[in-house]
Amino acid sequence: MAHTASEVTANAEGLKVIYDATCTFCGCVCDDIDLTVQDNHITEAKRACVLGKAWFLNHSIDDRPSCLIDGKPASLEAGYDRAARILTDARYPIVYGLSDSPCEAQRVAVSIADWINGTVDTTTSVCHGPSGMAFQGVGEVTCSLGEVANRGDLIIFWGANPAESHPRHFTRYSLMPKGMFLPNGRKDRTCVMVDVRRTKSAKAADIFIPIKPRCDFEALWTLRALVKGVELDPEQVKADTGVEISVWQDLADRMKAARFGVMFFGMGLTMTRGKHANTEALLALTKDLNAFTRFVSKPNRGHGNVTGADNVVSWRTGYPFGVNHARGYPRFNPGEYTTSDVLSRCEADAAMMIACDPMANFSQPARNHLASIPYIALDAKETPTTRAAAVAFTVATYGINTGGTVYRMDDVPIPLRPAFDSPHPSDFEVLSAIESRVKNILGIRA
Amino acid sequence: MAESFILIPGRTSEQGCGISEGKFQEKYQSQINTLQVSPGDMQRLGLIKGDRVRLTSEGGQVEVSVVSAPKDELPDGILFIAYGDLSCRLMSADTHGSGMPTSKGIDVTMDILARS
Numbered sequence: 001m002a003h004t005a006s007e008v009t010a011n012a013e014g015l016k017v018i019y020d021a022t023c024t025f026c027g028c029v030c031d032d033i034d035l036t037v038q039d040n041h042i043t044e045a046k047r048a049c050v051l052g053k054a055w056f057l058n059h060s061i062d063d064r065p066s067c068l069i070d071g072k073p074a075s076l077e078a079g080y081d082r083a084a085r086i087l088t089d090a091r092y093p094i095v096y097g098l099s100d101s102p103c104e105a106q107r108v109a110v111s112i113a114d115w116i117n118g119t120v121d122t123t124t125s126v127c128h129g130p131s132g133m134a135f136q137g138v139g140e141v142t143c144s145l146g147e148v149a150n151r152g153d154l155i156i157f158w159g160a161n162p163a164e165s166h167p168r169h170f171t172r173y174s175l176m177p178k179g180m181f182l183p184n185g186r187k188d189r190t191c192v193m194v195d196v197r198r199t200k201s202a203k204a205a206d207i208f209i210p211i212k213p214r215c216d217f218e219a220l221w222t223l224r225a226l227v228k229g230v231e232l233d234p235e236q237v238k239a240d241t242g243v244e245i246s247v248w249q250d251l252a253d254r255m256k257a258a259r260f261g262v263m264f265f266g267m268g269l270t271m272t273r274g275k276h277a278n279t280e281a282l283l284a285l286t287k288d289l290n291a292f293t294r295f296v297s298k299p300n301r302g303h304g305n306v307t308g309a310d311n312v313v314s315w316r317t318g319y320p321f322g323v324n325h326a327r328g329y330p331r332f333n334p335g336e337y338t339t340s341d342v343l344s345r346c347e348a349d350a351a352m353m354i355a356c357d358p359m360a361n362f363s364q365p366a367r368n369h370l371a372s373i374p375y376i377a378l379d380a381k382e383t384p385t386t387r388a389a390a391v392a393f394t395v396a397t398y399g400i401n402t403g404g405t406v407y408r409m410d411d412v413p414i415p416l417r418p419a420f421d422s423p424h425p426s427d428f429e430v431l432s433a434i435e436s437r438v439k440n441i442l443g444i445r446a
Numbered sequence: 447m448a449e450s451f452i453l454i455p456g457r458t459s460e461q462g463c464g465i466s467e468g469k470f471q472e473k474y475q476s477q478i479n480t481l482q483v484s485p486g487d488m489q490r491l492g493l494i495k496g497d498r499v500r501l502t503s504e505g506g507q508v509e510v511s512v513v514s515a516p517k518d519e520l521p522d523g524i525l526f527i528a529y530g531d532l533s534c535r536l537m538s539a540d541t542h543g544s545g546m547p548t549s550k551g552i553d554v555t556m557d558i559l560a561r562s
Contacts, residue, residue, distance in 0.1 A: 125545035344539035
């Protein structure tokens with residue numbers, strides 16, 4: 001029997017099934033997962049990939065206290081008070097993270113940063129932040145993943161490894177679906193993989209192009225030239241990219257001949273030397289190709305709601321990440337207001353880390369400075385960041401214990417369908433309580 | 447004698463599953479604390495699984511055990527490690543005005559410390 005979205009069935013033994021639940025582990029945000037729940041434990045996650053199964057089946061209610069102050073159990077009220085005081089006492093507070101929180105909580109976090117004249121930044125800045133800069137510089141020719149599934153006949157992955165980072169990408173959206181204009185599914189598509197490693201994703205490709213490390217910029221500009229019919233020196237191309245010009249010419253010809261081409265790009269571009277210049281080259285190539293055919297590009301976004309963070313921060317401040325409110329209005333400047341820089345230059349004097357783990361994932365100078373200032377951490381699980389926090393809140397897990405909205409990697413908003421309650425507060429509740437106290441301290445009317 | 451390599455930190459599905467199990471648990475820790483070396487470089491340097499090496503970059507220095515990368519996955523001269531504490535200790539803090547430290551394609555030198 002077909003079930004409607006969000007329908008729940010339950011039997012006398014307390015076993016219930018949540019249909020079409022949403023997985024928030026990665027940016028695919030698969031919303032077709034059927035969860036079987038028994039005694040506040042998920043026993044089955046139908047249709048989930050290996051990452052989704054680990055996300056759902058390992059979920060248990062953390063038996064840590066909901067609030068720790070200086071590592072000692074405390075009441076939530078005391079935690080909210082201390083957190084608000086840390087933020088309002090600071091001269092350069094920063095609010096960071098947000099990619100594993102629902103949009104409703106992200107919105108409150110941006111408000112707090114605004115009230116305290118602080119900086120708000122998201123994990124985008126160490127993910128596809130350079131892509132965000134490139135979007136502003138070049139523009140983005142894009143589409144939804146549904147269009148890719150129905151139209152994309154040439155699928156290129158550049159510096160991305162979806163087989164390991166987005167395991168259902170191929171089957172749900174990019175390679176396997178039988179679409180409106182691709183009745184034979186995979187047989188109607190050509191897949192090209194460009195990478196410095198022959199990753200597990202390369203096995204799914206028809207063509208694998210192994211380029212020299214740190215030569216994405218040169219390779220993309222080679223393609224731009226070939227697409228426009230510019231003659232290039234074959235030896236120079238080989239020296240610059242590690243690949244024969246004939247291989248690039250073949251790819252350029254395929255791109256121009258495609259009916260609907262798609263380039264998915266990953267952090268192989270954004271995290272490598274060149275960063276936003278690499279992504280700009282790819283976006284410009286995409287734009288060039290639209291003189292010949294329909295071509296789009298999309299970043300393969302990582303965390304479950306990192307795309308939501310970009311959207312929420314954009315519609316609250318006008319900028320997607322790295323936004324400073326010190327002058328009472330938003331200013332955007334990657335490298336100046338981005339968290340890695342603000343911490344490693346020892347500028348911030350307090351922080352609030354929401355659903356992120358900078359104590360494990362930032363450079364050592366940034367970690368050293370974070371350890372030296374008072375900060376608040378919100379996370380569903382214990383991490384190196386929660387362990388060193390002045391105030392640590394254990395929050396309910398979004399999508400499993402709490403509802404809300406998340407954005408899929410193609411900017412499509414998707415509702416969450418929680419499976420069971422948590423004794424811990426949601427990050428929305430924690431942030432709302434902190435915001436209320438911040439406003440009280442600052443004398444801002446409710 | 448130290449040899450130069452290019453280090454590519456990246457995601458693995460095992461590391462992703464390990465995050466859900468818990469960052470202090472065995473699966474995650476073993477993923478982020480193991481360096482993959484190409485089979486050719488393993489043979490050339492006489493390395494076997496479990497040998498310890500020291501990686502040094504502009505940003506820092508770490509010690510890590512090695513394993514041979516799956517066949518054909520890694521060219522000689524390139525090292526791979528799952529994102530995590532060690533890979534980030536090797537990043538420089540400089541983001542070159544982008545907000546993003548150079549987290550892939552890091553120049554490192556490798557010294558062999560102990561053979562198992």
